[in-house]
Amino acid sequence: MKLVLLSGGSGKRLWPLSNDSRSKQFLKVLEDKENNLESMxxxxxxxxxSVNLAESTVIATGKSQVDMIKSQxxxxxxxxxxxxxxxxxxAIALAAxxxxxxxQASLDEVVAILPVDPYVDNQFFNRVKDLEAVxxxxxxxxxxIGVNPTYPSSKYGYIVPNSTSKDKEYHTVNRFTEKxxxxxxxxxxxxxxxxxxxxxxxxxxxxxxxxxxxxxxxxYEELLKQYASLPKISFDYEVVEKxxxxxxxxxxxxxxxxxxxxxxxxxMATSQIGKGVISEDSKNVHLINELDIPVTVLGxxxxxxAASPDGILVSDKEASPxxxxxxxxxxxxxxxxxRRWGWYRVLDYTKLAEEKEVLTKRICIAPGKNLSYQLHDxxxxxxxxxxxxxxxxxxxxxxxxxxxxxxxxxxxxxxxxKALTELEIIEVQTGSQLIEEDIVRLFMTWEEIKEQVLNFKxxx
Numbered sequence: 001m002k003l004v005l006l007s008g009g010s011g012k013r014l015w016p017l018s019n020d021s022r023s024k025q026f027l028k029v030l031e032d033k034e035n036n037l038e039s040m041x042x043x044x045x046x047x048x049x050s051v052n053l054a055e056s057t058v059i060a061t062g063k064s065q066v067d068m069i070k071s072q073x074x075x076x077x078x079x080x081x082x083x084x085x086x087x088x089x090x091a092i093a094l095a096a097x098x099x100x101x102x103x104q105a106s107l108d109e110v111v112a113i114l115p116v117d118p119y120v121d122n123q124f125f126n127r128v129k130d131l132e133a134v135x136x137x138x139x140x141x142x143x144x145i146g147v148n149p150t151y152p153s154s155k156y157g158y159i160v161p162n163s164t165s166k167d168k169e170y171h172t173v174n175r176f177t178e179k180x181x182x183x184x185x186x187x188x189x190x191x192x193x194x195x196x197x198x199x200x201x202x203x204x205x206x207x208x209x210x211x212x213x214x215x216x217x218x219x220y221e222e223l224l225k226q227y228a229s230l231p232k233i234s235f236d237y238e239v240v241e242k243x244x245x246x247x248x249x250x251x252x253x254x255x256x257x258x259x260x261x262x263x264x265x266x267x268m269a270t271s272q273i274g275k276g277v278i279s280e281d282s283k284n285v286h287l288i289n290e291l292d293i294p295v296t297v298l299g300x301x302x303x304x305x306a307a308s309p310d311g312i313l314v315s316d317k318e319a320s321p322x323x324x325x326x327x328x329x330x331x332x333x334x335x336x337x338x339r340r341w342g343w344y345r346v347l348d349y350t351k352l353a354e355e356k357e358v359l360t361k362r363i364c365i366a367p368g369k370n371l372s373y374q375l376h377d378x379x380x381x382x383x384x385x386x387x388x389x390x391x392x393x394x395x396x397x398x399x400x401x402x403x404x405x406x407x408x409x410x411x412x413x414x415x416x417x418k419a420l421t422e423l424e425i426i427e428v429q430t431g432s433q434l435i436e437e438d439i440v441r442l443f444m445t446w447e448e449i450k451e452q453v454l455n456f457k458x459x460x
Contacts, residue, residue: 001109016310
């Protein structure tokens with residue numbers, strides 16, 4: 001069986017820690033067995049690895065999340081990178097074409113799809129493995145996992161089966177109900193309805209045949225070329241609603257969607273992350289602070305306080321799901337991002353006269369990691385090294401840099417740096433377009449970069 005993890009999200013429901021490049025699955029607010037902070041995607045990947053599914057798993061994601069996935073999973077995951085933001089049907093179609101034409105999987109292969117961020121016990125992934133047998137024995141087009149509800153929630157969708165007889169491992173699906181009222185949810189549970197956790201499986205031949213019917217390429221590279229023109233439509237609307245035979249496999253274990261601050265804080269092992277103080281008379285308060293200044297909470301109850309370079313949130317926990325509605329109009333650039341080489345934080349941004357801009361960043365590069373060999377068309381940069389040592393290249397000239405050094409990089413000049421020890425730099429950009437897209441990457445790995453420099457010097 002092949003497993004596809006869908007990693008998307010616009011990053012609004014857990015603002016200000018999440019943003020368009022750092023969605024909720026990348027927030028390191030959970031704890032692993034060694035009491036180290038980990039993200040949802042790291043937790044899920046370790047669980048998948050524990051049931052021996054990691055080697056057959058791919059992650060479908062957008063370009064903005066690639067560096068963060070590579071950084072947090074240490075380049076272990078096979079990635080399918082969507083060239084444009086679409087919806088779940090195009091994403092799953094692209095994944096199916098990748099498994100079919102690149103991985104050369106048989107049309108008889110069973111493919112399971114699940115979100116990258118469920119909060120579950122390890123046994124959940126054993127249940128995911130059971131989907132393969134269910135798809136084959138039931139001769140269904142789709143096999144879903146349905147969670148036995150623990151209360152009548154209005155936040156989840158429901159799967160209503162035709163039969164709930166105890167002697168059957170799976171049931172045919174009668175209908176779906178999306179986010180009912182609590183009263184309706186109680187009636188659905190009485191009918192034997194299950195929470196829809198977004199996990200399902202199918203034979204590869206089923207989705208490939210759908211692509212062929214729609215006149216879409218089944219070859220991965222060809223579908224990539226057309227991807228930006230595919231309609232923005234969900235897999236539910238495009239496939240599930242049209243399927244004639246769907247079955248559901250019940251799961252009677254722990255499952256939770258950590259999609260809002262009130263649900264996420266329920267699973268955090270600590271009430272405070274980062275600098276600050278929560279007074280003893282404060283009850284049921286969680287403080288998550290990514291800033292270098294302390295935050296103090298006095299005499300408050302049932303609050304989540306979250307602070308990051310993107311903003312500050314103070315919210316009653318029950319009201320926190322409304323955050324997406326309120327910050328939807330915020331259109332500022334992400335102020336903090338994790339990258340494959342480390343992280344950066346925006347310290348200041350100013351617009352000057354005559355369309356000039358100034359942007360100041362603090363950049364941290366992990367030991368042994370490097371920035372690509374690159375140039376910028378619209379900005380100059382000045383680097384001040386504040387910590388560590390590195391190997392720096394400017395226009396094929398190589399030299400060592402260390403704390404206290406200042407480096408000037410005019411626009412159009414090719415440059416790269418590799419951290420010999422943890423390297424921190426204050427970078428001041430000046431120019432007319434201070435955006436991440438103003439990067440022309442020439443070479444990525446340090447081996448390629450050094451080889452290019454040596455070849456250039458030989459030619460000279």
